[in-house]
Amino acid sequence: MTAELNSPALARGFSSLDSALLVPEGIIGDPAASVAVGSGEARWLAGGPLAFTRVRLLWRADANAGLATEAAARLDAIQEWAAGTGDSKSLSSSLDRLTEARQPLAGLDQRKPRIVGVLNVTPDSFSDGGKFEATAAAIDHGLAMIDAGADFIDIGGESTRPGADDVSPSVQCGRILPVIAALVGRVPLSVDTRSAEVMRQALKAGVAIVNDVSALSGDPDSMAVVAEAGCPVVLMHSFSTPKTMQQRPNYRDVRLDIYSYLEERITTCERHGIARDKIIVDPGIGFGQNDQHIALLMRDLAVLHGLGCSLMLGASRKSFIARVDRDQPAAHRIGGSIAAALLGVARGVQYLRVHDVAETRQALAVWAHCGASETLSSN
Helix, strand or coil: CEECCCCHHHHCCCCCHHHEEEEEEEEECCCHHHHHHHCCCCEECCCCCCEEEEEEEEEECCCCCCEEEEEEEEHHHHHHHHHHHCCHHHHHHHHHHHHCCCCCECCECCCCCEEEEEEECCCCCCCCCCCCCCHHHHHHHHHHHHHHCCCEEEEECCCCCCCCCCCCHHHHHHHHHHHHHHHCCCCCEEEECCCHHHHHHHHHCCCCEEEECCCCCCCCCHHHHHHHHCCCEEEECCCCCCCCCCCCCCCCCHHHHHHHHHHHHHHHHHHCCCCHHHEEEECCCCCCCCHHHHHHHHHCHHHHHHHCCEEEECCCCCHHHHHHCCCCCHHHCHHHHHHHHHHHHHCCCCEEEECCHHHHHHHHHHHHHCCCCCCCECC
8 A cells, every 4th residue: 555644644654764664766876876965855776876866665564574654755754744743763764775885896886787697607507508518618608608798607506496496515616616716706606505614615626706596595504615715706696595485485575575585695695794884785686575475575675775785686587477478498588588678677676697698788778878768767
């Protein structure tokens, strides 16, 4: 339900900002963004280059993150309203998380969308069916993605497709370490694994970033490995393990439940010595959501900026694209993948994890050249 500020719906126990999340809306890019920020009509989103002129509030009814109600407002209106309810401090804190600049990670400036090339060194990947299982083929594909414009390469030796079985650390290392050795030093590399031992070996081999679909909860030693290395880490939300995650996923509200999960994982990381500015969050598109969940989550991706971390979107070639249009196999979902990537960029996503690097790079270039950045998202 959507309500106006000061409406009876909000008066029934949800008028405080303490339990509210802010969804940036009216997202614009330069040159309009700089003008609007300069006039006080907008605030930078995660330090720019996008800015937002409005927010929509999502109230969490309780600690279990159920949706109570929504309200939309211009920035000046919500600031006035917050002052009148004594919530100026809460609003200021929430806006700071949304607006503060994200620091460079692995030497990469985060003020432009970065392309992360997916390299699955597995026999059973949903996206390529084992096409790059052989070491030589994987290395060649990695080099091709770098040449096509990938900002870094995400290398995994265990499929996390729905229904996938676990793969031992020794098998994962046998698959990925030769590929890492061949690609290290060309662009930053990340390792896609839930195993602390694989993380340890990959970091020793020169990987710069850990990408864990279990958000460092799958292996009891993984938190310590990342903390000791001091490396950036991607925390992804997943409803369950890859084996069971698509078996009747259920949420009170998918946006708020995922936000709360990631919020808890960030807090746990900080408690173990992993700084928030080293964390990238990923909502885990297709990792335990039905199509309605995905549509709502994609629409309101910008709410995750409130976590104060960079965002990664991995919607490339996902099965929901096939269900939306003509049930095409993974390799024929490029158009849908690019549409999802551009929607993510319009919500301020910093990292696009994709299989089709050249096509994504070209889409981003045309998007920017044709002036789409002036008015990116009216939500």
